[in-house]
Amino acid sequence: MTVEISPQARDALEGWLAASRALKGSAEATLAAYRTDVVGFITFMTGHFAEPQGLAPLSRIETRDMRSWMAAVRADGAGARTMARKLSAVKAFYRWLAEREGFEPTAVLLARAPKFEKKLPRPLTEEAARDMIGAVEVQAGEGWIAARDVAVITLLWGCGLRISEALGLTGADLPMGQSLRILGKGGKERLVPLLPVARRAVEEYIAVCPFEMTAGDALFRGAKGGPLNPRLVRSATEKARAQLGLPSSATPHAFRHSFATHLLASGGDLRAIQELLGHASLSTTQAYTSVDSAHLMRVYAAAHPKGG
Template sequence: MTLAISPQARDALENWLAAARALKGAADNTLTAYRADVLDFIAFMTLHHGGTEGLGPLSRLTVTDMRAWMAHLRGGGAGSRSMARKLSAVKSFYRWLAEREGYEPTAVLSTRTPKFQKKLPRPLSQDAARAMIDTVEIQNVKDWIGARDAAVITLLYGCGLRISEALGLRGRDLPLGDSLRIIGKGGKERIVPVLPVARAAVARYVAACPYPPEPDAPLFRGSRGGALSPRLIQKVTENARMQLGLPATATPHAMRHSFATHLLSAGGDLRTIQELLGHASLSTTQAYTAVDTLHLMKVYEAAHPKA
């Protein structure tokens, strides 16, 4: 479908993406998703209007056009969450384009976002999180690989790192101190405390690793010395959770959720947890409040003396 897009429309899209990168610090993964979503939108509108002339199809959008696009997405099997993400990208692009080309943006910007129920994080219990780390460490016959995998998972749970952030560490970050400087989504920087158990796990891995740490090389290496793939960590976690009888939601990202939820349960301040996680919005962190409330309600239901 993208072949129907005119060079002018492609140039507009690339200029918008460049602006999003430069002005908002959008991450590469975010920009890739934006490009795909907006390309599909432009292609649909181009074909919907029956031509490929310049930016013409985007200059005369109506509410009916937007409804046709939404119906097209729904007919293609897109869920409400996916549609909401696509619409958000399109609105951002069109708002930028309308300012530059003098288009009337009302039809696009007034399109309602499909309602969907946000999925709450699914944290592990403290015992399950510890068991996950212990089990991951014995998955591989090579001790250094087991130590590596345990160190990565310990950083996710002990420091609340995203898997991309843990695997983004370099040799220059050694030795780990009391805190770690992390560059997260959108280039946002934060400082996270490093627990002694996390420092010890990384130190064990470094001591056992056959590849000496180099300042500009990845800290966590694959079996052949290259950068460690996130998929390998996902796989070893999957194997461990199956051994432990944990649900499919026990993923590497669940370890990060567990970090936040357990801090909150212990009386951690929501604003502080937001900073530790690197969330841009407090509303994202507030999802953990709901998780903790569910836990408290379960305790209440189990312990309250009923009349």
């Protein structure tokens, strides 16, 4: 039997999502994930209590009800990380709903997700990054496509861009100067210095690209002239890493990780790196200090007379 959530609960959810969009600038993909997680929670509670969960029943949820939901989510095969994400969405919804409706959301807010070990970013070494760019260039079928792929990946590595940010560049960003204005997650803008090597890579691509570059057009194009699909960039890096025998962690996003780690290793300031990456929280950037420390310990273990 399909369980339907009440119109009141659905209206409240849409109101919260609209507020998140307007006040916090949450990305549409984030809002879609929020909707899925909170609908799943309300749907479970509807079946759990065998009655539609309007706003009044939702305000009376107790600790044991939260435990039942979390147990059901885990029984469905969700890992600790997924559970934490779902609980975070439900808590955010409840904070908004409780303030709006005037009830105490303690039982929901005190629920604790199982602990999980955060995965450290897995950057490429400088040598591996250069080898990857070389392999991507060689394997491309057409000259202009090789120049395109090299330009995209050089921007990821040289500027720390997300793949969506690189592919979001348009003809309006030309000619490129000393920096790039990037529109990141949540519509937040940041200014990123443009290294000469990255600027040259883009200029070389523009010189051979067979399509006209007007202000409204995507900078990076597919074979038929439309905006470049990120899957093609991922495919190019997959082939390159297979050719070089690199691990599966050598993805387009690994070039962004490499940008941060190589900057840190060169004495870069953590807050400056946070700004360059467009991280909302410094704690996200701090993961790179762990990566750099782990790398230093491996170098020390290999070099020390008593190491190994």
